[in-house]
Amino acid sequence: MNVSTMSSTPVWRASLALALVTLLGFGLLYSLAGAGLGRVLFPHQANGSLIERDGQVIGSSLVAQPFADDRYFQSRPSAASYSVMGLAGSNQARTNPDLRARIDEARAAVAAREGVTPADVPSDLVTQSGGGIDPHLSPAAVQIQIARVARVRGLPVGEVEQVVAEHTEGRQFGLLGAPRVNVLELNLALDARGKPE
Missing domain, CATH: 1.20.5 (Single alpha-helices involved in coiled-coils or other helix-helix interfaces)
Incomplete structure (x- = not known):
């Protein structure tokens, strides 16, 4: 062998x-x-952090959604059209003229909608997140929308500010990340206070 x-x-x-x-x-x-x-x-969390209303799933606290109606706080722009199947950023460099033009156009639109100067528009209202579906905004990005949301809903500004304060999350473990507001949860809390007409 x-x-x-x-x-x-x-x-x-x-x-x-x-x-x-x-x-x-x-x-x-x-x-x-x-x-x-x-x-x-x-x-x-293992089941997708789904949010239900009236027994029906309306979204996830982990995924941004578009809100077209002025009664709602607007989410961060999405390069993926808010689709979890196409997660993506714009992949455009900061020096790309198309990116600059898109941001300038978005900044002007947000400034007109919120009644502020373009210089006062926070960057997260005009830039897309890396994944394309970031559900959070900075407190500054939410703050400039309060007057519009309160006016359209017919609510006192102070009441809307209180709901925003209740839904502002601090830094994780007190030191990681930045304060943030989940836009879907904030809009649902406003609906629960009194459904818009």
């Missing part, structure tokens, strides 16, 4: 066993355990 044939058989068996253990253990069992543990410890 050939010595090389005898020594290669155990190597193939060991390689095959290692491949099976790796695929089944780490590829399947580890994934199932992680998903199962996530569902037990964080059921809301």
